[in-house]
Amino acid sequence: MANTPAEFPSTADVVIIGGGPAGTGALWALERAHPGIKAVLIERAPQLGSGASNASLENFRSIWNARCNIVMMSRSIEVFKNPDEYFGEGTQLGVKQRGYLFCGITEKQAAKLRADVEHLQQIGLSHAEYLDEAAIRSRFPWLNHTVIAGKYDPHAGWLDSYALISAFARAAQNASILLDVAKVEIRVSSGKVEGVQTPSGFITSPNVLIAAGADSRNIGRTAGIELPIVMRPRQSFTSPWRHPEYPEDGPMLIGPAPFPHVRPEAQTGAIFGYEYSWNDKKFREQGEPAERELIDPIYPADVWKDPRFPSVTLYLFARKFGDVSGGFASPQYLRGIDHRAGYYVYRDETTAYELMPDGTHLPYESQRAILDSHPEINGLFLSVAHVGHGIMSSPAAGEIIASKILGQPLADPSYADFGYNVHFVEHDSSGLASDEAVNLQL
Ligand SMILES: Cc1cc2nc3c(=O)[nH]c(=O)nc-3n(C[C@H](O)[C@H](O)[C@H](O)COP(=O)(O)OP(=O)(O)OC[C@H]3O[C@@H](n4cnc5c(N)ncnc54)[C@H](O)[C@@H]3O)c2cc1C
Structure with missing residues (x-):
């Protein structure tokens, strides 16, 4: 890799720990905001992008409910659409802007989708479309006739996440990237960051950014702090086969609750996801209460692969869409997956809760990352809790945390909502997760 230094970098202006979308996005944005800055990125694995992005569907969408996420995704999509400008001539990110179609199959679901679109348009997302049955038939004639309504995001799509991570790294020409670094420890003295210890030596730096996805809490502990994050495993699968009726230029389809989703992959394949209800029962003794989230990751994350996941996801599709379009009941989808x-990774209940009139805290599942300095340690910064959208948000997330590190103003006032201590933001929801999957719990 071009940024591999000839000598161990013993000093830096910023050390970034973690080479996924969050860490590399920060590296890119720091170099753009402060050309020539001496940044060092440390990655535990032999290659960048060795965390959650490997399991992801690599999608992006523009339709969100909280303003901070809307602005963040809109800025990131602008970067995805102009790779020459932001990463250098000839950069290919594999961007396919083919839309997201949230499908309704009952009158009740249609009414909900219509109300959602009205709300989105009121908050300025005028490109969000409600599609009635006639519009669905004419725009997507191949779609099964069980679908009678849709909420459509025409700006949404997908890209190649590894190409994005590589483009971030390449564009940060002055940065040093250290791969295969088995262990890091952040050194803090008198409430201030001094640098990072690695097996090859100490890097003196006044600023350290933790951007290590699920491992971030572990890294925080080396600085004597507990980061307020939790996590849940999620699965996906790619099938090399796609039903001939589901065209390559079709949108990502999202079924009604519990929201199984699928999109075309390359010429003949499809990639599936589903945010099922989850708990850690399989790791508990009998009678011990199960938790719905983890404090610490178990590696490799593959231990959470449930062999029933692909067939359950396809069953949901076949049940919701019938057996015609997409042919989701076809066993061909399960071959060679x-x-x-x-x-x-999410904010925990100490950083995402609603304050009730009686003074109690009502925790909720926030979709907001934490992009901020740590309140107790000078020079320590966080880009964590990117939930299920850390690829699509990575350009803007990088810019936000770069502004914080460099002490520059935020590009949009709503970005303050990614603050560590901002525990509640109106409309902070709209992930695809669902609790309605009780019978299909994985
Ligand atoms: C099934 C699934 C589907 C998803 N679909 C989408 C999607 O469609 N669109 C989207 O935008 N997002 C999606 N996501 C979410 C997305 O993958 C994450 O939000 C994103 O990868 C988070 O980026 P990150 O850099 O914070 O963490 P990660 O991607 O996990 O990267 C962390 C990096 O830090 C490194 N690291 C870990 N520990 C250390 C250490 N001690 N020292 C040095 N380096 C370390 C890791 O090796 C890794 O390279 C999906 C995720 C899953 C699981």
Whole structure:
């Protein structure tokens, strides 16, 4: 890799720990905001992008409910659409802007989708479309007739996440990237960061960014702190086969609750996901209460792969869409699949809760990352809790954390909502997760 240094970098302006979308996005944005900055990125694995992004569907969408996420995704999509400008001439990110179609099959679901679109348009997302049955038939004639309504995001799509991570790294020409670094320890003295210890030596730096996905809490502990994050395993699978009726230029399809989703992959394949209800029962003794989230990751995340996942996801599709379009009941979808697992990392209940009139805290599942300095340690920064959208948000997330590190103003006032201590933000929801999957719990 071009950024591999000839000598061990013993000093830096910033050390970034973690080479996934969050860490490399920060590296890219730091170099753009402060050309020539001496940044060192440390990655534990032999290659960049060795965390959750490997299991992801690599999608992006523009339709969100909280303003901070809307602005963040809109900025990131602008970067995806102009790779020459942001990463250098000839950069290919494999961007396919083919839309997201949230499908409704009952009148009740249609009414909900219509109300969602009205709300989205009121908050300025005028490109969000409600499609009635006639519009669905004419725009997507191949779609099964059980679908009678849709919420459509025409700006949404997908890309090649590894190409994005590589483009971030390549564009940061002055940075040093250290791969295969088995262990890091952040050294703190008198409430201030001094640098990072690695097996090859100490890097003196006044600023350290933790961007290590599911491992971030472990790294925080080396600085004597507990980061307020939790995680849940999530799975996906790619099938080399796609039903001939589901065209290559078709959108990502999202079924009604519990929201199984699928998109075309390359010429003949498809990639599936489903945010099922989850707990850690399989690792508990009998009678011991199960948890719905983990404090610490178990590696490899593949231990969470449930062999039933692909067939359950297809069953949901076949049940919701019938057996015609997409042919989701076809056993061909299950042949030669690549089944993967990774972690979604969230804010925990101390950083995402609603304050009730009686003073109690009502925790909720936030979709907001933490992009901020740590409140107790000077020079320590965080880009964590990217939930299920850390690829699509990575350009803007990088810019936000770069502004914080460099002490520059935020590009949009709503970005303050990614603050460590901002425990509640209106409309902070709209992941695809669902609790309605009780009978299909994996
Ligand atoms: C099934 C699934 C589907 C998803 N679908 C999408 C999607 O469609 N679109 C989207 O935008 N997002 C999606 N995501 C979410 C997305 O993958 C994550 O939000 C994103 O990868 C988070 O980026 P990150 O850099 O914070 O963490 P990661 O991607 O996990 O990267 C962390 C990096 O840090 C490294 N690291 C870990 N520990 C250390 C250490 N001690 N020292 C040095 N380096 C370390 C890891 O090796 C890794 O390279 C999906 C995730 C899953 C699991």
